[in-house]
Amino acid sequence: MEHAAMLYPEQVTLNSLVQNLVYGSGTVGAILVVVGLLMIDAGTTRSENLYNSTIEKLVGFFLGFTTYFVIGFGFWAAQYYIMEGATLGNAISDWWLGGALANSLAQHTDPAVFPGLNNFQIFVFFLACFAGIINVLLHFSVSERMKASAYYITAVVATVVSSALSWMTWGSVGPLTNAGFHDFFGVGFVYLFPAGMALVLVPKLGQRPGMFEPHPKVPSYNAPSIGLAATGLITIFAGLPMVILSCLFFFDPEALAVSVTMADTSVGIAFNNYGLAWAGGAVTGAIISYRTKNYAYLLLGPLAGYVAIASGFDVYLPWQAFLVALFAPITSWAVYEFTLKRGIDEHKLFPLFIGAGIYGLIMVGLIKAGTPRGGYFGIEEGAFAFQHGQIGIVMQLAGIAVCIGAGALTAVILAFVLERTVGLRVPVEDQASGLDELYWGLQSDEKKVGQPATEIPSDLAGSLK
Secondary structure (H helix, E strand, O other): OOOOOOOOHHHOOHHHHHHHHHHHHHHHHHHHHHHHHHHHHHHHOOHHHHHHHHHHHHHHHHHHHHHHHHHHHHHHHHHHHHHOOOOHHHHHHHHOOOOOHHHOOHHHOOOOOOOOHHHHHHHHHHHHHHHHHHHHHHHHHHOOOEOHHHHHHHHHHHHHHHHHHHHHHOOOOOHHHHHOOOOOOOHHHHHHHHHHHHHHHHHHHOOOOOOOOOEOOEOOOOOOOHHHHHHHHHHHHHHHHHHHHOOEEEEOOOOEEEEOOOOEOOHHHHHHHHHHHHHHHHHHHHHHHHHHOOOHHHHHHHHHHHHHHHOOOOOOOHHHHHHHHHHHHHHHHHHHHHHHHOOOOOOOHHHHHHHHHHHHHHHHHHHOOOOEEOOOOOOOOOOOOOOOEEOOHHHHHHHHHHHHHHHHHHHHHHHHHHHOOOOOEOOHHHHHHOHHHHHHOOOOHHHHHOOOOOOOOHHHHHHHO
């Protein structure tokens, strides 16, 4: 007769369930972000390529999601293993898809082996969503131009590299974060990394037909529904507060919140900073939009404010967050205009991430310099002592360089291989004709309306006169 499994009730207390629900809500928020991104894509992608663009983003998302479950989480968790004297190999062994801790029930796992197991297991799902989101964001920069096979290979590789990057740059005891790089929301590995890849891939893929100059089949590139894109923007706004909660760690007494970087913070301050980031970006974005008569800044403005403040949601005071967000759309506007004048067909990642993202990481390094953070709660001495490090501009610049450099290097290697194997670019004529019809036999309403009318027989025409 088999022995009954030992029960560890301290792993499944009511307090632990509350934390499980907090982190579980983050996965809901992340999925809402995916929905919002797909709505923005549906509102801004040419109708003839819309289904293909959407389905490639979805497949890319789930390739990243699956790859993260298979191998990615072990990289991020390794920072805490190393803190305890273990290794990266130990973390991957425990947390790959077939690993012991990835497949253990919390109530049957000794807290001496791994306390709070449920929370870490939920974090796999949470971070797997963001591994998929990185691929969705990358696709915005290569949509309609990159071969599906090349993009899918890129999605798998990007997930592995971004997972390793998250170990270095997001948390509290990774190599860069423990040394002083401050990034509350993962701006570096979620936003700057795909932007770094886009810096390499976009010039290789070239312009889409009709974007900058007329093509015989595409006189101009027309977005089908800006209203739908605006609705997607609000959907993202609704989902991100739950993600913010999942970037906080909670310790006794009761529910003391510190940020994932181990900086002092609170739920209320982080939430208010988030709201004011959108508000500040929206105000300046609206001003720019009305002055330039370009609708794009009404969408880019709130996003720019959010991206600029995301790295410092935990440490800014609300008035500081608002002021920094007010100037964020100006950086996006400058990058956007720079790309337009040079015929660079990338209007999302570069203005938001190269512009507002870098600006935000630099500003938190300047405004909050000296703020204690890093290490781990409860450790009082040594290399991982709680809040032993301080925010500083030098480490912020180092983190920016590492994240963009990792993306660019990954893309250089991938492009070299893909161009010599499956190919990289969709032929321009196929882009112009429409990938929905070419690949899936679908025609847009716009195309159907433009078809020549059926000829009426001459005898019937005479009877109608």
